[in-house]
Amino acid sequence: GENVEQHPSTLSVQEGDSAVIKCTYSDSASNYFPWYKQELGKRPQLIIDIRSNVGEKKDQRIAVTLNKTAKHFSLHITETQPEDSAVYFCAARERLTGGGNKLTFGTGTQLKVEL
Amino acid sequence: NAGVTQTPKFRVLKTGQSMTLLCAQDMNHEYMYWYRQDPGMGLRLIHYSVGEGTTAKGEVPDGYNVSRLKKQNFLLGLESAAPSQTSVYFCAIGGGRFNEQFFGPGTRLTVL
Numbered sequence: 001g002e003n004v005e006q007h008p009s010t011l012s013v014q015e016g017d018s019a020v021i022k023c024t025y026s027d028s029a030s031n032y033f034p035w036y037k038q039e040l041g042k043r044p045q046l047i048i049d050i051r052s053n054v055g056e057k058k059d060q061r062i063a064v065t066l067n068k069t070a071k072h073f074s075l076h077i078t079e080t081q082p083e084d085s086a087v088y089f090c091a092a093r094e095r096l097t098g099g100g101n102k103l104t105f106g107t108g109t110q111l112k113v114e115l
Numbered sequence: 116n117a118g119v120t121q122t123p124k125f126r127v128l129k130t131g132q133s134m135t136l137l138c139a140q141d142m143n144h145e146y147m148y149w150y151r152q153d154p155g156m157g158l159r160l161i162h163y164s165v166g167e168g169t170t171a172k173g174e175v176p177d178g179y180n181v182s183r184l185k186k187q188n189f190l191l192g193l194e195s196a197a198p199s200q201t202s203v204y205f206c207a208i209g210g211g212r213f214n215e216q217f218f219g220p221g222t223r224l225t226v227l
Contacts (some may be wrong), residue, residue, distance in 0.1 A: 100165030
């Protein structure tokens with residue numbers, strides 16, 4: 001099955017700086033890579049995703065890059081703000097032989113944006 | 116996310132008790148999932164369903180059972196709760212046009 005590793009586990013940046021979170025996956029058949037943001041006590045929220053036919057995707061201050069050959073993908077947050085403080089999870093999706101699909105998640109990165 | 120609800124929001128059980136968690140969706144998505152979230156371990160898949168009447172095991176299925184008798188509902192059962200099952204449980208749905216996965220609000224379960 002799929003295995004997803006995520007680094008770092010904690011990340012502290014100054015407001016206005018950039019933050020980068022990296023993930024690697026093991027199954028070359030995985031074709032979809034979402035990122036979720038989870039604030040304390042809340043549910044994970046999908047913030048951006050990338051499909052395997054695309055190398056980079058941007059949405060305002062966040063971007064995701066994918067390197068299929070190396071099997072790694074990254075989340076980039078520019079001009080960080082205090083409200084970006086949260087736990088971020090990467091995931092990789094694999095198709096199931098019986099139909100459907102499932103996500104395998106990384107263990108999360110606690111991002112803290114300091115004033 | 117408004118289309119996925121979980122019942123109850125909180126529950127405290129004693130060891131050996133049983134309970135059922137309900138996940139309900141009104142988005143007509145085919146796929147439904149149950150995860151547990153523990154500190155430092157991310158989200159781990161317990162069981163999932165790719166359609167009405169189907170269920171399958173995920174990464175950590177032991178001690179849990181599921182049923183999906185109706186497309187809109189996915190039930191997670193604990194037959195004999197153990198302290199190791201203290202966790203936050205999230206239901207998720209998947210499918211739709213872009214095949215994205217959305218989470219419910221979660222159930223915080225404590226087993227004493």
